[in-house]
Amino acid sequence: MNILAKNPGVAVPAVKRPSKPAHIIKSDAEAIEVAHRLAAEFVKGSSKRDRERIWPVEELDAFSQSGLWSINVPKEYGGPEVSYATLAKVVEIISEADSSIGQISQNHLGVVAAIRTVSDRAQQKLLFGEILNGTRFGNAFSEFGSKRAADFETIFTDHGDYVVVNGRKFYSSGALLAHKVPIVALDDEGRAWYAIADRDAPGLTVIDDWSSFGQRTTLSGTVILDNVKVDKAWVVPGYKGYDKPTADGAIFQIIQVAVDTGIASAAIKETVDFVRTKSRAWVDSGVENAWDDPYTIQAVGTLNLRLHAAQALLEKAGYAIDRAVANPTAETVAEAQIITAEAKILSTEIAIEATNKLFELAGTRSTLAEHNLDRHWRNARTHTLHDPVRWKYSILGKYYLNGEKPPLHAWS
Incomplete structure (x- = not known):
């Protein structure tokens, strides 16, 4: 389905809902297993979807019907309420296969978290019931012409x-x-x-x-x-999620981090595959195979090290968010925000570095259109613009040097 190719700029009709209720995940382990299974299918057409801008219609239905779109619904309402470390890993796994699909889930999962924070019990029962059944949220948050991202005219x-x-x-x-x-x-x-x-x-x-x-x-x-x-x-x-300390902002942010670590992971795997199957050894290297080049070996090792550091902070941030959700105080919320900001910095930097190094290490042949490897760099460069990392460094410095807690909003 690619309406844009036929009718650019037109209004798009609503999509029909699946006829069956969505599956409900039972555990953190099942959430990870389901994410891997879906990712194995999503990756098959990811390059073609990017190249031709084909909407992931069937993939999105499979994603939301799998139960992964209700994994942060509280247990008391029938949801799995997995750890936010697990939720972030799910988004990373899906994003490694297709980062656009991973990003689509972000605002849905963020709104689910907000409902838990701010809604009364009657509203929670109604909305969580719909979400568990498979209702899929999009978003209409940001505005193009406002002075700042947090300014709204609607x-x-x-x-x-x-x-x-x-x-x-x-x-x-x-x-x-x-x-x-x-x-x-x-x-x-x-x-x-x-x-x-x-x-x-x-x-x-x-x-x-x-x-x-x-x-x-x-x-x-x-x-x-x-x-x-x-x-x-x-x-x-x-x-109400931002007029007192809550984990809502950190939850929106951690999903951003997971999309970027997914992109970085995909790029590193593409680099290794290309170097081992298509790249040639450099004329002065004295080795027969590109994968024996000592500089390439060092660079691939460095990329994996930095990715693993970002992933470790991502997991740590997830557990900090769990604590802030269970006990939202100024201290627990600030801790969740700070660790998530640290993860956001590393995930941004490794996503851009890995997608750039892909071409340096794989060589000129990797730039050929038939491979479409530039999609990883394009995705990393686009997605990491969501909120500026330079301000994350400021948040960290103010916190560690002067004890100043981060601001409360969806970008922090």
């Missing part, structure tokens, strides 16, 4: 049993093929809520106009909101 007005939303969004990963679209909209007090609208709600239009050179099939684009009605049962007070 608003809603209260009409008793429902609200009416008006605005325009961009960077809406997953919205094209979502079942529901959480919209960040402000009330009359300037507070941000998630108004979770039906994908086919009257007035909600999703346009397929995502034109980035990387992460090309994240199902993003412009979302136009023209008097969209949302039942109040589906309006979530997201602002």
Whole structure:
């Protein structure tokens, strides 16, 4: 399915939901096993999907129906409530196979976490039940023309049993093929809520106009909101996740980290495969095989070392988030934010380094279009722009030097 190739910039109709309820994961181990099984299938067409911008329709249905989109639903509501270290590993495994598919799950999983933090029990029962059944969230959070990422012009007005939303969004990963679209909209007090609208709600239009050179099939684009009605049962007070210490921001961030370690892992494996099967030894090396080149050996060792360091911090951040979810205090939340920021720095740096080194070590032949290896660099360069790592260094320095805790928002 590739509507863009036929009708660029057109509004896209809503997708039909699967006829069967989604599977429910039973354990952390099962979540990892299912992720590996799906990744083995997703990787087969990942290059072609990137090259031709083919939407991952069947893959996305398999992903959300597998139960991996409800793995952070609390046990008391029937969910598996796996560790966030496990959730991050799942996203990494999927992203190694196809980083666009990995990214599509990000905002869904983040909203699930927010519902746990801010919703009352009645709303949690309703929404978690839908999520366990297989309802897939996209997102309509960011806006293209606002002064800062955290500034929103989209608003809603209260009409008793429902609200009416008006605005325009961009960077809406997953919205094209979502079942529901959480919209960040402000009330009359300037507070941000998630108004979770039906994908086919009257007035909600999703346009397929995502034109980035990387992460090309994240199902993003412009979302136009023209008097969209949302039942109040589906309006979530997201602002409450940031008016006091909670793990919500770190959860959104750790998923970003996992996408980048997945990209880095894929690039390193592509490097090793190319060097061992296609690259030639350098004329001055004195060796017969490219894989015996001492400089290549050192570089591959360094890349793996740095990836493993990022993965270790990713896992450590997941466990810190678990502690902050269980006991959200200023201290536990700051610890989760700081470790996640450290992981974000390393994952950004290794994703860019590994995807760049791929060509240096594999040689000129690796740049041929038939291999499409540049997709890894394009994906890394695009995804790591989500929030600037230079500010992560500032957060760390302020925390360790002056005891200043990180700000509370989805980018921290």
